[in-house]
Amino acid sequence: MRSARVQVFLRIRPLSESEQDDAVLTLAPQGAAQLTLTTPPTPNDAIKFVEVLDGIQVPKSKPVKSRTFNGLSGTFREDSTNADVFAPVVSPLVGEAINGRTGCCFAYGHTGSGKTHTILGYGDEPGLYRLASARLFQAIDAANAAIDNPEDVLQVQVRFNEIYNGDVYDLLNDRAKCFVREDELGKVHIRSATTTTEDGLVTTTSSTVVRAVDLNDLVAIVNTGLQARRTGHSNVHLASSRSHAVLEIEIVTAKLLAMRAALERAQAETTAIGHARDTLDMAIFVQQHEQIEGKWIARPEAVGPSEAEVAALADFNARFLDMQDAMHDMLGAEKALLASSSSVGGALVFVDLAGSEHAGSAADGIVKTETEQNECREINKSLSALQACFRAQAKNLASTSTYRSSKLTMVLRDHLRSAGSTTRMIATLSPSAVHTSQTIQTLQYAQLVGQA
Numbered sequence: 001m002r003s004a005r006v007q008v009f010l011r012i013r014p015l016s017e018s019e020q021d022d023a024v025l026t027l028a029p030q031g032a033a034q035l036t037l038t039t040p041p042t043p044n045d046a047i048k049f050v051e052v053l054d055g056i057q058v059p060k061s062k063p064v065k066s067r068t069f070n071g072l073s074g075t076f077r078e079d080s081t082n083a084d085v086f087a088p089v090v091s092p093l094v095g096e097a098i099n100g101r102t103g104c105c106f107a108y109g110h111t112g113s114g115k116t117h118t119i120l121g122y123g124d125e126p127g128l129y130r131l132a133s134a135r136l137f138q139a140i141d142a143a144n145a146a147i148d149n150p151e152d153v154l155q156v157q158v159r160f161n162e163i164y165n166g167d168v169y170d171l172l173n174d175r176a177k178c179f180v181r182e183d184e185l186g187k188v189h190i191r192s193a194t195t196t197t198e199d200g201l202v203t204t205t206s207s208t209v210v211r212a213v214d215l216n217d218l219v220a221i222v223n224t225g226l227q228a229r230r231t232g233h234s235n236v237h238l239a240s241s242r243s244h245a246v247l248e249i250e251i252v253t254a255k256l257l258a259m260r261a262a263l264e265r266a267q268a269e270t271t272a273i274g275h276a277r278d279t280l281d282m283a284i285f286v287q288q289h290e291q292i293e294g295k296w297i298a299r300p301e302a303v304g305p306s307e308a309e310v311a312a313l314a315d316f317n318a319r320f321l322d323m324q325d326a327m328h329d330m331l332g333a334e335k336a337l338l339a340s341s342s343s344v345g346g347a348l349v350f351v352d353l354a355g356s357e358h359a360g361s362a363a364d365g366i367v368k369t370e371t372e373q374n375e376c377r378e379i380n381k382s383l384s385a386l387q388a389c390f391r392a393q394a395k396n397l398a399s400t401s402t403y404r405s406s407k408l409t410m411v412l413r414d415h416l417r418s419a420g421s422t423t424r425m426i427a428t429l430s431p432s433a434v435h436t437s438q439t440i441q442t443l444q445y446a447q448l449v450g451q452a
């Protein structure tokens with residue numbers, strides 16, 4: 001049985017150009033599981049007494065210079081590349097995806113600490129998602145060489161969403177707003193706005209899912225999403241650091257997609273039948289009652305529903321129940337397909353979390369606009385909810401409601417809960433002492449997740 005514990009790795013980035021003259025933190029790993037952070041000396045350290053009243057001096061409390069953090073699985077130093085991080089941290093997750101399970105990788109840290117560099121990559125340094133996808137396509141191509149039925153050929157599909165201020169946006173559809181819904185079968189869906197089919201059915205389709213034929217195609221799709229992320233905000237950098245980016249890469253087949261499309265259509269039909277039944281039911285009720293001072297009172301002259309109405313209601317009810325049975329059968333067939341194939345349904349999920357410094361108190365002394373305060377509250381809520389989910393999962397105490405406290409955890413719920421899902425977190429750190437409090441906060445979060 002796989003451990004539900006999240007493995008936490010630290011990644012210390014080099015000093016940036018603007019940090020070259022800063023004092024630096026000593027970040028010393030003590031084996032793989034521990035790291036000691038020591039802050040540099042300051043002129044205040046030499047002060048032994050402080051004056052509290054005229055002429056009365058008391059010894060000054062000694063500043064805490066070193067702190068040790070536990071529960072870690074490893075630390076990457078300034079000179080490590082994304083490829084160095086990939087091998088021990090993400091490569092095993094690709095193995096999970098190829099075996100039909102889910103591998104999730106999160107980057108957590110303050111703005112500018114290296115989350116995007118690590119997950120998505122910049123310039124010549126490919127991010128972890130790209131290194132993982134290269135490995136995934138190699139494995140899929142090898143597996144497909146032995147598959148004859150076109151319906152069973154493995155394909156890769158991508159979804160890329162952003163969660164900003166408690167709302168979900170589709171980065172592959174011009175940052176269109178999406179809605180997170182839980183269906184009657186208990187699955188979470190990220191839905192786009194409703195559309196009406198030619199035959200009048202009102203459906204809500206899934207947020208955009210794009211097929212990637214090869215690695216270059218996948219990179220182009222992700223870049224399109226990143227472009228939407230950039231152009232969707234007025235203050236690009238600040239706003240993107242206040243949003244979580246969630247990239248989902250899934251292994252599917254034509255057979256699985258056809259099953260899902262049929263299920264989606266069945267859900268729309270069931271909703272339409274339920275709506276028609278409830279409308280008729282309401283019409284019959286209104287015929288028989290009248291509203292007096294806000295209360296519905298039975299009309300004395302009211303007659304029962306007509307035979308045709310009774311028959312129509314019975315027909316709606318029977319069709320509604322039939323559709324529900326059919327949906328359960330469809331879901332069963334989908335589960336059977338996933339169980340019968342080693343790779344289908346396998347997924348890699350990469351999350352570039354919002355800058356953790358926004359998770360401070362909404363009233364931390366810095367004057368914030370109302371929007372900024374809301375953003376802070378939402379980031380606080382989502383990062384705390386994520387930590388709570390990791391801890392509950394590690395103790396086997398997570399229920400569906402554990403994930404309901406934020407959009408981030410709702411969006412990730414089915415991945416995090418799927419049988420055998422494996423999650424790894426990379427906490428990114430700057431060695432500059434300018435960011436000491438944020439770095440300590442990141443290490444505290446990392447420790448809590450890693451020790452869960």
Ligand SMILES: Nc1ncnc2c1ncn2[C@@H]1O[C@H](COP(=O)(O)OP(=O)(O)OP(=O)(O)O)[C@@H](O)[C@H]1O
Nearest residue numbers: 013014110111112113114115116117118122241355
């Ligand atoms: N490990 C690294 N090696 C070299 N440069 C790095 C490393 N990590 C980050 N950088 C550089 O530091 C800068 C900030 O990194 P990045 O944009 O990844 O931070 P971030 O945590 O994603 O910030 P934000 O939350 O604002 O999006 C970038 O110019 C990036 O290239």
